[in-house]
Amino acid sequence: MATSGTRTTEEVFADLFGGVVQDPFPLYDELRETGDGVHYSSLLQSHFVTRYADVRRIATDFRTFSSDLFDVTPAGMHDAGDAEHRRFAEIAGRLFMFADPPVHTRIRSTFRAAFTPEAVERWRPAVLDATTALLDEFEPGTEVDLMPRLAADVPVAVIASILGVPREAWGHFRTWSFAYASTFDPMVQGARRDEAIRTSLALFDFLADLAAQRRARPAGDLISTIVHTRTDDGDVLGEVELIAQLALLLVAGNETTTNLIGNGSTLLLDNPGARAEITADPALLPDAIEEMLRIDPPLHLTIRLLTKDATVGGQRLPAGSLVSPCIAAANRDPRVFPDAGRFDLHRGENGKHLAFLHGIHFCVGAALARLEGQVVFEEMLRRHPGFHAGTEPAVRRTLNSVSRGWEKRPVVL
Amino acid sequence: MSDVRITVHPQWCMANGACRAAAPDVFGTDEAGWVRLVEPRPPAGRLDAVRAAADSCPVAAIEVDDLASDLAE
Numbered sequence: 001m002a003t004s005g006t007r008t009t010e011e012v013f014a015d016l017f018g019g020v021v022q023d024p025f026p027l028y029d030e031l032r033e034t035g036d037g038v039h040y041s042s043l044l045q046s047h048f049v050t051r052y053a054d055v056r057r058i059a060t061d062f063r064t065f066s067s068d069l070f071d072v073t074p075a076g077m078h079d080a081g082d083a084e085h086r087r088f089a090e091i092a093g094r095l096f097m098f099a100d101p102p103v104h105t106r107i108r109s110t111f112r113a114a115f116t117p118e119a120v121e122r123w124r125p126a127v128l129d130a131t132t133a134l135l136d137e138f139e140p141g142t143e144v145d146l147m148p149r150l151a152a153d154v155p156v157a158v159i160a161s162i163l164g165v166p167r168e169a170w171g172h173f174r175t176w177s178f179a180y181a182s183t184f185d186p187m188v189q190g191a192r193r194d195e196a197i198r199t200s201l202a203l204f205d206f207l208a209d210l211a212a213q214r215r216a217r218p219a220g221d222l223i224s225t226i227v228h229t230r231t232d233d234g235d236v237l238g239e240v241e242l243i244a245q246l247a248l249l250l251v252a253g254n255e256t257t258t259n260l261i262g263n264g265s266t267l268l269l270d271n272p273g274a275r276a277e278i279t280a281d282p283a284l285l286p287d288a289i290e291e292m293l294r295i296d297p298p299l300h301l302t303i304r305l306l307t308k309d310a311t312v313g314g315q316r317l318p319a320g321s322l323v324s325p326c327i328a329a330a331n332r333d334p335r336v337f338p339d340a341g342r343f344d345l346h347r348g349e350n351g352k353h354l355a356f357l358h359g360i361h362f363c364v365g366a367a368l369a370r371l372e373g374q375v376v377f378e379e380m381l382r383r384h385p386g387f388h389a390g391t392e393p394a395v396r397r398t399l400n401s402v403s404r405g406w407e408k409r410p411v412v413l
Numbered sequence: 414m415s416d417v418r419i420t421v422h423p424q425w426c427m428a429n430g431a432c433r434a435a436a437p438d439v440f441g442t443d444e445a446g447w448v449r450l451v452e453p454r455p456p457a458g459r460l461d462a463v464r465a466a467a468d469s470c471p472v473a474a475i476e477v478d479d480l481a482s483d484l485a486e
Contacts, residue, residue, distance in 0.1 A: 060473045105424050116428035116446065232424060351431065351469065359473040360425050366471070367429075 009039040017043050019187070022396045024300070024404060025341070028329035037329075038313030046303060046322035047312060050329035052336040052354070054313055058304055058325050060359040062100055065304035065323065067361060070098040072322065073303060074186035074402075078197070088197045091204050092183065094244035097252070097361060104360060107245060109232040114225055117367040123162050127375045130157035135379055138413055143390040146265055146409045147258070154376055155257035158368075159250055164214065164221025169206070176203035177250045184251060187399045200247075207246045208239070222249075253365050259298030259405035260289075260373050266409060267292055268377070269389055271343045278345070279381050287345050289373040293331075294353035295343055300328040301402045302357065327354045328404070384413040416481050419455075419463060422474040423447040432475055435466035440475070448474055 009031060016027045031039055032050035041048050049055055058065045070076040070093040078085035096107040113119060134150050134157075144150075156174045165173050179199035182188045188196055211227050218224040223246065230236060237245065268275045278284045306321045317323070331353045332340040356363035363369070380387065390410030397407045419439070426447040432440040436459060441451040448470075455463055460477075467475040 109424065112427050113445070117430065118428065118446075351471065356471065358471060362427070362471040364427065366427075 009034065010042065013039075013041045013043050013048070017041075017401045019399045019401075022398060024328070024401075025332065028326060028332065031326075032329050032333060036313035036315065038315055041324070044322075044324055046324040047315070047317060049312060049323050049325045050333075051313070052330040052333035055325040055327065055330035055354055056358050058312070058323060059302075059354070059357050059361065062360055064307055064310050066100050066307050067098055067104070067304060068100050069303065069305040069322075070095070072305070073098070073184075075184045077186075077189075077193070082194075084194075084201060085197055088183075088200055088204075091240055091244050092200070092247070094241050095248045096245060097248065101360065106231045106233055107237065107241060108360075108364065110229045110237055111222075111226050111245065112364060113229070114222055115364050115367055120367045120371050123158070123368065124371060124375065126161040127154075127158050127372055128379075130154055130161060131375050131379050133157070135383055138384070140384065140413050143392070143410055143412045145390075145392070146411055147262055147406055150376070150380075151258045151261035151265070151406075151409070152254075154261065154372060155254045156250075158257075158372060159253050162222050163210075163246070163249070164219055164223050165210065173203075173206070176200070176206065177254055179203070180247060181251045181255050184402070185400050186402070203250075204243050204247060207243050211239075211242055211246065249365070252363070253368070255403055255405075256298040257369055257372050259403060260292065260369060261376055262406040262409050263296040263298065264289065264292040264373060264377060265380070265411070266394065266406065267296065267343050268381075269387075269411070274343055274345050275381075278377075279385050282378050282381070284345055285374050285378055286370070288377070289370055290351060290353065291343055291345055291347065292373070293355035294337070294347075295331065295341070297327050297331055297353070297355035298403065298405065299355070300404050301326055327357065330354050387411045387413050416457075416479065417460060417463070418478040418480055419450055419453060419467075420476040420478070421448045421450045422476075423449065425472045425474040427472055429471055431469040431471070432466040435469055436462040439463055440466055 012027050012030055015021045016024055021027065028050060031048065037051040038054065039048050049058060075092060076089065078089045080086060096104050099107065131154055134153055138144055156177055160170050160173050176199055179196045180203050182196045183200055211223055214224040215227050218228060227242065278288050301324050303322060303324050306317055306319050308319045310317055312323060334340045356366040388411065390412050392410040394406060394410060395408040397405055423443060428446045432448060439452045439455050439459065441449045443449045464477055467477045
């Protein structure tokens with residue numbers, strides 16, 4: 001590959017966001033090790049931040065680096081002249097990931113209790129049910145593509161089950177969830193965006209109906225919990241606010257967990273030594289999942305808006321600037337992780353990675369994601385300990401630069 | 414006596430438990446399970462553990478301010 005000495009960082013960005021490059025990691029390495037690791041991208045109209053210390057500081061200092069920026073994110077792109085687009089933006093703009101304290105703290109207070117490590121344990125049977133139902137369809141010796149047949153379905157089945165979506169609606173629910181997630185994809189434009197927004201509105205209506213039913217008659221599921229939990233100021237969430245957060249649980253939990261399963265399966269295939277260790281001792285799985293999250297995180301990029309002038313890397317940036325902390329680049333910063341490109345079960349620094357970010361926006365569903373990863377990989381390795389790469393080639397998704405993963409991951413069981 | 418000020422933010426806590434694992438004599442929980450500062454003035458020998466607890470909190474709900482450097486500013 002050409003070094004930074006022979007081409008500009010803009011050329012590296014053109015590769016990174018051009019939708020063609022399969023493996024972004026060498027480009028992240030190049031950007032991280034050039035200058036101070038902070039580079040303006042005219043494509044993103046934002047300063048791309050690659051080093052661990054800078055990414056972590058931006059995530060932690062929410063007063064300087066605001067998340068109240070829905071309108072400038074891909075998710076916020078809408079046509080204000082179109083009534084459906086407007087209604088979509090009114091709801092989707094209320095996601096607490098696009099809020100700062102005190103709004104963020106108030107909304108998060110209604111469902112953080114449901115997502116503590118201790119609380120998510122009660123969903124283990126639901127995760128196991130969803131996983132075994134899918135794995136039961138696989139015959140040993142056959143070739144299957146893990147992406148559509150396992151990685152994409154487990155998280156949708158799990159979230160539908162714990163939210164309390166009636167089973168007969170799961171098919172629709174799955175379609176709507178994927179449509180809504182696609183509104184976060186900057187590549188989904190024009191007629192595709194119209195369609196994604198219309199379908200998302202069907203999801204919002206469905207969630208509103210379900211919430212109304214649970215308000216009238218609690219059913220012991222997550223929606224019942226959320227509609228009855230008081231916020232930290234003693235109120236309950238407003239209707240639009242509530243629908244937005246329920247929808248967020250889908251968009252934030254589905255594609256990311258799909259990527260964890262696809263990326264993790266790939267790492268197991270590529271690292272037979274580590275895999276043999278895990279197969280022999282499943283107690284290593286929690287460490288393995290942290291290392292999967294570090295070396296190939298489901299979400300690569302986030303974005304923040306400067307509320308005041310601030311120094312990032314070695315540069316003084318004015319208030320109003322956008323920064324794009326790159327989690328995937330930070331997670332392989334050799335200043336923090338020696339031999340950062342190596343999948344190593346024994347780093348002894350679990351949780352240090354930034355896959356779930358850091359600070360008040362740390363993924364509220366982290367404990368559930370870890371649980372899903374543990375159950376899926378434990379079952380997969382127990383049932384099909386010899387699974388290996390299929391004859392069809394594995395294909396990376398390249399069009400979405402924010403959430404990178406595999407389009408196809410064929411394996412022989 | 415320590416020369417640091419420890420602040421906890423229970424409103425951000427997600428009960429990950431890392432602080433209690435690192436310094437169980439300093440950090441505990443309230444009735445709801447969120448972080449509570451049980452020892453605001455830990456002995457100097459515990460400061461490394463307190464800093465490790467703050468560093469390992471995923472939501473950055475623990476702040477450790479060095480009072481000596483505050484005075485210097």
